[in-house]
Amino acid sequence: MSTERLPLRVWLLMLPLLIVMLTVIGWPLIDTIRLSFSDARLVGTGGHFVGLHNFTKMLSNSYFHSAFFTTLKFSLWSVTLELVIGVLVALLLNQKFHGRTLLRALLILPWALPTVVNATLWRLIYNPEYGALNAALTQLGFLDSYRSWLGEPGTALTALIVADVWKNFPLVALIALAALQAIPNDIRAAAISDGANVWRRFRHVTLPYLLGPLMVALVLRTIEAFKVFDLIWIMTRGGPANSTRSLSILVYQEAFAFQRAGSGASLALMITLMITVLAVAYLFIMRRLAGEGR
Amino acid sequence: MSTLELHGIRKSYGALETLKGIDLDLQNGEFLVLLGASGCGKSTLLNMISGLSEPTAGEIILDGRTLNGVHPKDRDIAMVFQSYALYPNLTVARNIGFGLEMRNVDLTTRKKAVAEAAEMLQISHLLDRKPGDLSGGQRQRVAIGRAMVRKPKLFLFDEPLSNLDAKLRMEMRSELKRLHQMLGVTVVYVTHDQIEAMTLATRIAVMNGGQIEQLGTPAEIYNRPTSRFVAEFMGAPPMNILPTSAVAGGLRLGTTKTVWRCHHPASEIVVGIRPEALKTKTIAGGLRLSGRVELIELTGPEQIVSLALDGASITASLPAEEELRLGQALDLYVDTERLSAFDAETGLRVEITSEHPKA
Ligand SMILES: Nc1ncnc2c1ncn2[C@@H]1O[C@H](COP(=O)(O)OP(=O)(O)O)[C@@H](O)[C@H]1O
């Protein structure tokens, strides 16, 4: 990358955009920081400066802890499953067979659906009275009686993870498929005649080509999963018994349901910080990969 | 001792027949070059020898063993690709030793073999690098090393030098020739470059449309092409082809006044003259072609001169020292021994004997 200083002209050209960005992103951010140090409420007057009180209170709050671990669990499971399933599906769709083009087109469908639609769809599937999952499992003999998948603390988070994986594995699969198609045929042929079996061909030929693009998918998906809000809000609203309350849901409840704008803002800032750490860590890894993969 | 036999190899993709019956018999230590234009089926043939694809019909025999249906890794054949096909995440050393590693050869034997090959290819100092850090020529050496360590019965090369620049290509060409002479291995080498074919081959198979048009030593292919296709494919600048018409006691070249006194068949004949067979000095018993200099291209050691004849144009490679001017009249002479004659209809070579005037 060039480290040359940008000439003044470039800054001037960017100025209008910079002003817009600063007003729509910079100002709210500064206001959030200001709020996070106050006991302001959603309605009423500005509130008083309370120092780090909001932060210390949150960090010792058990709601915060459980929301953090719920978010972590959700992110780890959904991203891992999306990567594994995505790669497997990509490997499958990279094979030659009849109807491959149709399947490739269909693959995009879950990902193209808006989250609201996907969430509503899965709520119907999980419905305790007429949901397809209950019907299927009872008819196949796996289940004696209908269950409320989203209504039980033991299964709600898993049900959400499944819905999220269903929606987002196609993105990973598409990225992986593009990477697979970029593998030169000659290398595969060379590995075959060198006597490499299927696993070693995957390990030494396929994987090196997949790794970079998969890192990108991993970054995107982890950050998005960590911010998850709409899917949970539509399917469970954080329940039952707060078992699916993610950090974003907690922020929403704190700031809007309980109208505590100050502590809500402090919470939002902490999430932003965590995601920034994730993003920087991944950028670092990607840079190293880019440095190696020449 | 490795001999390769191909019997009636055919390959079809759907209704399209890419190879239309290939027969070859390769002796131990031979360097066979498959030469042909892009798309004539060279790679297809090579892939079937290596086992990456199976022929639709025909038999492949290596050292008396039928290879049809044998897995590529069990064929004892190593292939070098145009794109190098190195494993990007492995070091040069592991790339070279990969075939041995996959065959579970122990580490010390492997290391020794890799070091030996690297030494021979002068890439010992690169063993710890990744392919991404190497130049094209170095990568191709690694690819050759990877084939060498396996000590295969047969080496296959698919246009290995096509991705290199001109200077490097020449260097690697000599390198390959040196390696072949040193190791005495059997090689099938695919290229569309006739210079590569001429310099490397012990025998050349010129391919055309899925068939072998001519099989012979470089000298045979060049001097006695069995068809007009081979004649025109080999040589740069290409061979001049002139139509003829029968006159009393010989053939008249084009619409010129030049007559080749010879015994010729009744069929229509075209005559081929290599540009370097044309001279400015009189040749006893030779033919004279008179024309006007139309174009001069200096290549360094020689000049390529286009000569406008009556209604035709021929190209001559003349020594650079000859002083020529555009538009000047020029007489060129050719020894009739160096003429090739082809049937205008079938394109096949016709042997024609000259009638020498009593001196
Ligand atoms: N897998 C394939 N499917 C269909 N046609 C093929 C396939 N491989 C090669 N061909 C056809 O066979 C012909 C010869 O190809 P190839 O052997 O690669 O030519 P060359 O190596 O001489 O340039 C080409 O016309 C190509 O389109």
Ligand SMILES: [Mg+2]
């Ligand atoms: Mg080819």
